[in-house]
Amino acid sequence: MGEFEPTIIAFVCNWCTYTAADLAGTSRLIQPPNVRMIRMMCTGMVDPKYVIKALLEGADAVLVSGCHPGDCHYINGNLKARRRIKLLKEILPKFGFDERRLKMTWIGASEGIDFAETIRELVAEVKALGPNQARRQMVI
Amino acid sequence: MARTAAIEVTEGNPVKALQEFFRTLLERGKIEALLVARHLPVRNAVMPTLVTDPQQLAGADPLAPVFPINAAKVVSRLTRKPFEGRVAVVLRPCEIRAFIELVKLKQGRREQLIIIGMDCLGAYGNVDYLRFAAAAGDGSSATLDFIRNALEGRGTAFEDFDITTACKACEHFVAESADLSFELLGATLGEGLPLQANTPLGEALLGELGLASTREPAGRKEAVLDLLAQRTAYRDRMFAETAAATSDLDKLMSYLGHCVNCYNCRVACPVCYCRECVFTTDVFDHEPAQFLRWARKKGALKMPTDTVFYHLTRLAHMSTACVGCGQCSNACPNHVPVMELFRTIAAGTQRAFDYEAGRSVEEEPPLSTFREKEFFEVTGGKD
Numbered sequence: 090m091g092e093f094e095p096t097i098i099a100f101v102c103n104w105c106t107y108t109a110a111d112l113a114g115t116s117r118l119i120q121p122p123n124v125r126m127i128r129m130m131c132t133g134m135v136d137p138k139y140v141i142k143a144l145l146e147g148a149d150a151v152l153v154s155g156c157h158p159g160d161c162h163y164i165n166g167n168l169k170a171r172r173r174i175k176l177l178k179e180i181l182p183k184f185g186f187d188e189r190r191l192k193m194t195w196i197g198a199s200e201g202i203d204f205a206e207t208i209r210e211l212v213a214e215v216k217a218l219g220p221n222q223a224r225r226q227m228v229i
Numbered sequence: 230m231a232r233t234a235a236i237e238v239t240e241g242n243p244v245k246a247l248q249e250f251f252r253t254l255l256e257r258g259k260i261e262a263l264l265v266a267r268h269l270p271v272r273n274a275v276m277p278t279l280v281t282d283p284q285q286l287a288g289a290d291p292l293a294p295v296f297p298i299n300a301a302k303v304v305s306r307l308t309r310k311p312f313e314g315r316v317a318v319v320l321r322p323c324e325i326r327a328f329i330e331l332v333k334l335k336q337g338r339r340e341q342l343i344i345i346g347m348d349c350l351g352a353y354g355n356v357d358y359l360r361f362a363a364a365a366g367d368g369s370s371a372t373l374d375f376i377r378n379a380l381e382g383r384g385t386a387f388e389d390f391d392i393t394t395a396c397k398a399c400e401h402f403v404a405e406s407a408d409l410s411f412e413l414l415g416a417t418l419g420e421g422l423p424l425q426a427n428t429p430l431g432e433a434l435l436g437e438l439g440l441a442s443t444r445e446p447a448g449r450k451e452a453v454l455d456l457l458a459q460r461t462a463y464r465d466r467m468f469a470e471t472a473a474a475t476s477d478l479d480k481l482m483s484y485l486g487h488c489v490n491c492y493n494c495r496v497a498c499p500v501c502y503c504r505e506c507v508f509t510t511d512v513f514d515h516e517p518a519q520f521l522r523w524a525r526k527k528g529a530l531k532m533p534t535d536t537v538f539y540h541l542t543r544l545a546h547m548s549t550a551c552v553g554c555g556q557c558s559n560a561c562p563n564h565v566p567v568m569e570l571f572r573t574i575a576a577g578t579q580r581a582f583d584y585e586a587g588r589s590v591e592e593e594p595p596l597s598t599f600r601e602k603e604f605f606e607v608t609g610g611k612d
Contacts, residue, residue: 137545138507138538145538158601158612168599172582173545175604176596179581180544180574185477193608222478228538229482229531 095149095215097124100135104162105198106154112201113208120205121212124152131155132193133166137173140191144181147224150190150215154207157195167195187218232432233412234440235421244290244372246422247411252283253438254317260343261314264304265289266296268369273362277303279316291319291347292413293368294375294385294392295358299499299556301327305337317343321352322404323554326587327499329406330550333594334502343430346404347411348453350379351392354559361387380413395555395568398464400457401587409434414456415449423449464572471566471573478537484570485540487563490533494567495543497560500550500586508539540567544574549595551575552587 101107107128113120129135132155140151153174155167174193182188192211196204238246254260267278268288275293277300280286301324307316320328325346331337353361358371364387365371379385385392404410408431412423423446426432475481492508495501507513513535524530551571558568579585582595605612 138542141541141545142538165599168601171604171607172596172599175581175607176545176549176578178607179578180541180548183472183574183577184475184481195608195611226479227527227529227531228478229486229536
């Protein structure tokens with residue numbers, strides 16, 4: 090068995106973090122290939138159930154990343170998202186999901202370096218945490 | 230200082246006294262109609278009933294120890310749009326609190342209502358109540374037996390059951406937000422049933438009816454504190470036991486293991502506010518090939534799928550609005566302790582947003598609002 094390779098689902102905003110990810114890629118910044126990105130029009134449309142579904146399906150972590158406060162293309166979607174993540178960080182740990190498996194960041198369109206660094210840090214952190222409990226078992 | 234009036238009680242029967250009070254409201258044209266729990270012609274069935282004819286108040290019994298549904302849902306339907314006149318609704322404290330949540334979600338209007346509440350002594354589960362009422366002979370005697378037992382210190386347990394776990398863990402048994410509330414706790418029924426006005430509307434009504442003011446019964450404060458201490462102790466034990474029983478995914482799955490995805494808990498929930506629940510939309514009409522892929526991934530797939538997913542999603546959607554009425558458990562055909570789980574998690578989510586469901590129409594529901602500067606810890610201290 091090789092080293093544990095986590096699967097991370099990232100819900101990223103079209104206007105900022107997705108562009109930052111693109112920039113990180115075109116700038117040839119080195120990043121681990123553990124992240125599956127899902128481009129959303131805004132983090133404000135990340136329903137809590139998307140995050141719950143990802144974790145129950147066995148994702149080892151979920152990243153939600155949007156625009157810095159004040160920069161939201163839709164004025165305040167990111168601030169609504171912050172409340173929803175706050176809510177999930179209250180609920181999920183009660184059922185044994187480590188709080189570190191749900192991460193939220195603000196990464197602007199020009200911050201490709203930040204994006205690559207966030208991914209490297211998150212992958213390292215989740216590797217240290219080990220596999221998510223849902224990965225091992227049939228979830229009813 | 231809130232104003233209290235005494236309603237005359239004859240033959241030691243507070244239900245008759247309530248009926249007389251409601252009759253006065255209708256006959257003197259103070260209200261168009263009254264929504265109240267009433268015995269139906271069907272044996273031992275008690276349901277919210279919209280009464281306009283004072284003669285029909287004979288079976289009205291808001292103190293019956295049962296509430297088959299949380300009436301906040303019917304009040305929400307009743308007040309969806311403006312109508313002629315004014316309606317009084319007689320609700321339990323948890324029904325009032327659920328209705329307040331619905332008002333904030335624009336699914337009900339308080340404007341044309343007089344909300345009448347009462348000290349709630351608890352209720353039996355729907356099925357247990359049938360046995361309780363049958364043993365007493367009829368519904369009205371059952372109510373009187375229950376009230377006397379509860380108020381005179383003999384407790385509410387009967388044969389092998391008691392009031393629901395939700396009621397035993399409920400610390401909101403006083404109807405603080407009602408316009409008028411009947412105060413059973415600490416009252417000496419021979420001296421009349423105290424009716425307290427909590428709002429200007431309630432005070433005005435007491436004035437119009439020319440009811441004499443009275444003092445709060447001497448034993449009330451102590452009776453309320455006693456019950457509160459009992460209820461909170463029970464609640465905290467329930468929180469601790471439920472948290473321990475669901476502390477990881479394995480345990481949660483075994484907790485929910487008998488759930489059959491009937492969604493009765495969601496139908497019975499007064500604050501599950503979506504007009505159409507996502508779990509019954511085609512989002513969950515998965516392709517047959519999808520089921521096979523999932524099965525292949527782990528070697529086995531429990532069907533129907535998405536049981537834990539459903540409960541976690543419902544927790545995320547409505548736990549900040551949960552008033553702990555217990556109708557979810559009441560509606561569960563397989564005795565899954567749904568209320569225990571939802572109240573336990575709701576206590577945490579409501580604390581996280583410094584919110585208490587049903588407390589006030591002024592407090593914004595946590596997920597309907599946001600601030601620019603808050604919860605920096607979510608993004609690792611950055612704003």
